[in-house]
Amino acid sequence: MVSLLNRKLWRDIGAMRGQVITIALLVAAGVAVFVGSVSTYQSLRAGCELFYAEARFPQVFVTLKRAPLTLVARLNAVAGVLAAEPRIVREVIVDAPAAAQPVSARLVSLSRAGDEPLARLHLRRGTAPAPGDARSAAVNEAFADANGVKPGDEIRVLLNGRLQAFRVSGIVLSPEYVYAVRPGLPIPDDRLYAILWVDRSAAEAAFDMKGAFNDAVVALAPGADAQPVIEELDRLLEPYGSIGAIARRDQPSNRFLEDELNQQKVMSITIPIIFFGVAAFLLNSALGRLVAAQREQIAALKALGFPTSALTLHYLALMLVIVLIGSALGIVGGLGFGQAMITSYHGFFRLPELPFRLAPWSILAGVAISTAAGSLGVITALQAVVGLAPAEAMRPAVPMGFRRSWIERIMPGVARRARRMMMLRNVAGRPFRSLFTVVGIAFAVPMMVLGIFWRDAIGEMIELQFNLVERGNASITFPHPVDRAVLRDLARQPGVLLAEGQRIVPVRLRAGQRSYLTSVIGLAAADELRRPHDAARRPIVAAPDGITLTRRLAERLALSAGDLVTVEAMEGRRRRRDVPVSAIVDEAIGMASYMDIDTLNRFTGEGKVISAASLHVDPAALPALGARFKNLPMIESVSMKAYAVASFIDKIAGLVFVTAGILTGFAAIITVGVVYNSARISLQERAWELASLRVLGFTRGEVAGILFGEFALEIALGIPLGLLLSRGIIALIARLHSSESFQIPGVIAPRTYLIATAVVLASAAISAIIVRRRVDRLDLVAALKTRE
Structure with missing residues (x-):
């Protein structure tokens, strides 16, 4: 028995290869978005935490006017402080003749040639300025890459009205400037903003800060609470012009990095839930209808002595094959999605290492969710069949009880033609099947909108911030x-x-x-x-x-x-x-x-x-x-x-568009899978009825017109519902993805609605062409055979 069922399994897969592929693609889209999003978040978090730990990133930051170095001992004595490091930090202008506007820079003093007790530099090329070397400077990698700066070049800086030349000794990274942004601007421009590290002797001479400091970074003792430390530092440094100590959470670079990580975390939860939820619902519906369409085959197998358990395992195996094919494709797609995301982050966040690491548990979770959704659909459909006596199940399903509806009564006489009534009554007579089809098509619309709307959001942000x-x-x-x-x-x-x-x-x-x-x-x-x-x-x-x-x-x-x-x-x-x-x-x-x-x-x-x-x-x-x-x-x-604006588009919008483009591709896969499976399974369910109409004298075109008319009606109902769902989903996504750095507007341009609608209609047209060929090749004798 097992060998016979296995043979049937592979024959079914071969006969339904189009449906198997499209259903597998639904699973693949959900798994890919889930695996890629979760793995990207974990890779970003791991790369950030590793750099922070290796570079001894401080927990508290203080900016003030001027304080004597003798005060550092009192800072180190504050309860909860492990170490306090004084520095000299000033905003300066870099003389770059090739730049179209003044290049701003932050000049930071070094005390130990970059191997600082806190905020240690990570060397990419060259070296940091040696102690006592007042003519050398290290430059952050983002500025160096954007402007072609390399070790040995000269960089001229305006210091207190005097132009001073520094030799670039090295290109470096710093945990403080993973995201190097100019004060007052949340958008980085690596071409026009630099971070320069010079020896303390150079900073003291340039700004008359001998024996003084105007900036300090603080490491906390293990388990210490930052807030009491901040309050005590503010009290001690207020006479020296402190503008308030801040915790690491509010340090500009880290705040944006944390905001982006939180957004990625939200994305790794919300968007996969939406994609996976839709894919799971469609998988459940498609497999359930697929099993129900084989009602007579199941009954015949029961009559031949196959137990219910063996039949259940057979259809679960069919589901598992589809899920495994889809999961394999999804893992490959998730790997590509995650690597594309991490690659786009390389130019956005400057970390020494940012490799993409696939999260194994996300693969197991994705396969488990898909398997559970498919199993539910199979078992639910089987229960309606295996509970019947074989002789009863092998008979055609009892015809629906049609009656004249209120819609027919208000329709003009010319509209009440036979084919139109068939379409209307078939849709109304199978309300649950029609509802599932309409809902499936409706979910395809927000999937497309979710991928495309990011362009609308970026355009709205630019309009609001830079024009209004x-x-x-x-x-x-x-x-x-x-x-x-x-x-x-x-x-x-x-x-x-x-x-x-x-x-x-x-x-x-x-x-x-x-x-x-x-x-x-x-x-x-x-x-x-x-x-x-x-x-x-x-x-x-x-x-x-x-x-x-x-x-x-x-x-x-x-x-x-x-x-x-x-x-x-x-x-x-x-x-x-x-x-x-x-x-x-x-x-x-x-x-x-x-x-x-x-x-x-x-x-x-x-x-x-x-x-x-x-x-x-x-x-x-x-x-x-x-x-x-x-x-x-x-x-x-x-x-x-x-x-x-150019920097915003290059940095922020560029990163968003990578994600949006990939999500749009997955959404298109889901859309095609939904529409094609709905049309294909409808044909399988209606084969007996359509063959009967052919025998009664209907032409191929008229029979196809009835089937496609029902489908068109379901699409006409599904698209408006999908457009309504889109507004709610986008509003939720926009709210969850907004952060302290950026407010994502939940706007959807009419063009986006039109594109999403066009993709659904195009999918329907392609599906109709494929299904029409099957209608034309319909074997009337085979379709009309019944077992008594």
Whole structure:
């Protein structure tokens, strides 16, 4: 018996090879997304943790104005502190003649030739500056790769108004700058922002910091809580201009890395659940219908003495073969998906090693979920057949009890033709089968939308952040607050059409037990070049007696409009004030807050000063203006929108598009599998009825028209339902994937809906062509045979 059933198994697989392949592809898509996503997350997490451990990445970071080195002993004595390392850190301008705008850089001092007690450098090429070598500098790898810098090259830096040349001694990586981003900008631009490490002697001479430091990194003792340490460090360093110690979680590079890891973790859960859920549902439905279509074969085998257990194992074996084929393809696809993702991350995060490691448990979990879903479909279908007596099961199924429905009563007479009534009654007479088909087609639509919508989200982020909020095409920052009168000088520069100033103050916002270290941006009511917007895209003017928060910041602090928040300035006189939240605004990048600039200046007690400026410049004049800004010591950094947008697309959008492209491919596989199997199994289920119509005189085209008419009706119902499902799924994905660094807008462009619909319709058309050929070759005698 076993050999006979095995022979039937392989014959069934050969006869149904089209369905076997498409069902296996459904499994493959689910397994690939699951395995690839989980393995990518674990590979990223392992690479990050390994580098942090090897490089002794600190847990606390402090920035201040100036403190004597004698204070380091007191920092080391703070309870919970394992080690404190003082440094000199300053933002500088690099003189790069080939660059279209000033190149900004962060200069960091070294005390032990890169082998630092904390934040040790990882050498890629060359060496770090030796102790006492004041003429050499190490450069971060991202900047070196983007600009073709190599050891032995000369790099010139503007230090306190003096141009000083350094020899590049080495190319390095640092755990602090895995994601090297300029202060105030969440988007890296490796062409225009560098990290330079020099010996402490060079930094002391350049910035008059002999025997002093303005930055410190701190390692905590095992098991120590960071918050009490931060509070004590703030108390000790407040007289020395500390702007507040931060934990590793809020260190800019690590925060973005953690946000991306969290997003990847969410992706490794949510998107595979969606893909796997849809694939499992379709696998269950397809195999269930496949088994039900062999009702008479099962009954005949029972009549010949085959026990129910043997038949159950036979169909479970059929399911297992399909699942194993799909899982094998899925593992290969997941390996390719994960490797493509890790490759795209290589240029995004600078880690010494980032190999792709396949997570074995994800393979076992993927195969187990697919097997469970397939087994459920097989067993459910078998129960409806094996419970019948063989003689009864071998008879054709009892015809459906048709009756005139309300739809028929409202249809005009000309529409109530025989073939149309057949289609309508067959769909209505098998409500559960029709419902499963409609739902399967409906799920195919959001699968496609999920892959494509990322382009819509990126476009919306660029529109919101760079066209609505930041409307200038250039911005500059100053190393310290300057008189607002400098705006008149900026406005006189050739090509500058409008110049507006902002005051940016580092603050700690407190709401109950929650706090967040950020910056508040002071804007004037009449400003045009930076305008926060609410959810309805209406511009919001900063209230003169309140603070405006971005939505993500308000959520982090659990605040709503009208609530009070404590604003503590982290520079100057460190004043503190309770102010109401006047409005909540939506921004795509970062977690900013806004106040009226005059109110902010009164709060800090510094008079009418600004620390940054937005410019609207004639595009033709931007290159000359950038070249002029290179030689102005009063300017700390310059950013031009065109380069910022290009960097955003290159870094963020490029990474997202890799994922989106792969997901779109898997979604297309699911779509084709759903539609083809629905059409193919419908033909198998209806073979007897369609052959009867042929005998009664219907032509091949008329018979095919009835079958495809039912299918078209199910597609017509499934696509609108799928479009509705898409909105809910995308809204959920957007919310789960948003982070402190980026707010993903859950927008779907009409073009995306059209593409998803077109893919479903194209799949239906291809399936119809394949099935039509089978209808034309239908063996009437074989189809009409019944066993009595």
